[in-house]
Amino acid sequence: MSVIDTSGPCDVAIIGGGAAGVLAAIGVLRGAQQPLRVLILEPSLPLARGVAYATPYPEHLLNVPAGKMGGFPDKVEDFLEYLLDVQAFPGVDRDTLATQFVPRRCFADYLRHRLQQAVEVSPAQLEIRAERVQALDRDAVGFQLTLASGQQLLARRVVLASGNALRPLPARGAGSLPDGKRVEAWDFDAVHGIAGNADVAIVGSGLSMADTVVSLVATGHRGRIHVLSRHALLPLPHAKGPAADYDPEPLLRMDLRQRLHALRQHAVQAAERGIPWQNVMERIRPMGQALWQTLSFDDQRRFLRHVVRYWDVHRHRIAASVHAQLMQLQQQGQLQLHRGRLETAFADGACVQLTAFDKRRHPFQLDVQHVINATGVEMRAQAMRNALLQQLLGSGMARPGPHGMGIDSAADGSLIDADGVVEPRVQVLGSLRIGSLWESLAIPELRVQAAQAATALLG
Incomplete structure (x- = not known):
């Protein structure tokens, strides 16, 4: 896919090139009836990876069977069709593949493939820029976008699909830990680089923790794996069986x-x-x-x-094979689950010393070589450490969503400003809508939001 750098106003600027942004771009390209200029602004290329699908490692599996992961509301099996077309799993028949949890990297490849197909048949022109948007202001044309490079662009309509942000490690002293001692669970290469005999502490016991553990298993890790969280609840597996038929x-x-x-x-x-x-x-x-x-x-x-x-x-369940790995490690004693609230994290020579309190407020201590932040998605807009969101909130172009989660949006995805005025020329996608919708991270929700955004932008 060529990267085109042209000047002048664009018709649609999509801020964020993860799954939601790419799905919105596909929807606009497919729906365009006349020449349009569509621009995707994403600092971390290639497209369609975001946080969820950025991993290149085969042990990181989708949490949904392939047959339900289609990127379009009217084609739920489209991802399955793609896997069959490109013969991603030779020898695996359709029915079997539909029930399998395939590597997540396959989904990013799928989205880029569908995007290229949309480009080839659309009257619209797609441009991609490896840039971060720092500010968004209203303009006579529509909106003025200020990039991290200092350049300014004009756009008639905008999609906000900035993706997920990781919560900071909730411990005093965490910011002073040396590089390599504190590892982010979403930094898959760094997790793979941890020495096999090192003792590690994973803070958080959700899906990011599961990703971290299977990575450690894949590298033959021998050290102890401590998992620390407030509730000490591990993800549960998917299961096969008859469908439930009650009326919900x-x-x-x-x-x-x-x-x-x-x-x-x-x-x-x-x-x-x-x-x-x-x-x-x-x-x-x-x-x-x-x-x-x-x-x-x-x-x-x-x-x-x-x-x-x-x-x-x-x-939010995981593949049964991943759950089985967690259970086996726990039974063998290599994975140890701790219920408590992390308080401090300080470097002590070659180690990291963690202190936490259990539910009875009794202190306990863990001494490890690495602490891994797997606390999950940050939901509070003000805490997302995103310059664009800070500018939108500060200028009044946006306001926090319900309970301070994400930013506020109307039922159709239109941005709502600090005065409660709806701005239909700005469409909000993904985790930014979590306060209004709660379920707003997974593909079944993103594909519907992206399709609605494309319809609104073209309208």
């Missing part, structure tokens, strides 16, 4: 407590019929956003305070 609609009319009770009852009744609880959760998978939006504000707060971690491990 009544849940929308219940409060939080009633919903949790009802789901537990459905799980008990399903188990009596040989249906795994995972399939009870699958039944409400398409309703994630509606379930969030029909909760009262106070119930949403209760969910975030008391329920969210339990929801995460049941909702």
